[in-house]
Amino acid sequence: MNLNLEKINGYSVLTIQDERIDAHNSGELKDYLLQMIEGGENQIIVQLEHVRFIDSSGLGALLSGNKHIVAKSGRLALANIQKQVLSMFELTRLNRVFEIYADLNEAFSNEG
Numbered sequence: 001m002n003l004n005l006e007k008i009n010g011y012s013v014l015t016i017q018d019e020r021i022d023a024h025n026s027g028e029l030k031d032y033l034l035q036m037i038e039g040g041e042n043q044i045i046v047q048l049e050h051v052r053f054i055d056s057s058g059l060g061a062l063l064s065g066n067k068h069i070v071a072k073s074g075r076l077a078l079a080n081i082q083k084q085v086l087s088m089f090e091l092t093r094l095n096r097v098f099e100i101y102a103d104l105n106e107a108f109s110n111e112g
Contacts, residue, residue: 048079052085
């Protein structure tokens with residue numbers, strides 16, 4: 001999986017460069033997020049601008065990361081989601097679980 005991690009404004013911004021998050025790479029994403037959280041990261045924004053498809057295993061990987069970071073009083077937000085990917089979050093009602101923002105600036109200005 002092609003991931004890019006940057007520190008911006010005190011946040012860990014994880015950009016997923018792949019066009020798909022599915023059964024083939026979701027395990028890697030889940031492991032990476034859990035390593036970040038266990039390593040002490042507690043403010044993570046996942047950018048999904050390149051992702052054009054996500055399946056249930058991809059949603060599960062993000063959900064697992066969110067569950068772990070919330071348990072440590074942290075925050076995992078999503079930004080720059082393509083319309084077809086956002087529709088999967090809405091269909092599964094996960095848009096009620098995740099903080100979802102149009103872009104990074106909006107995510108930075110809406111803490112918690």
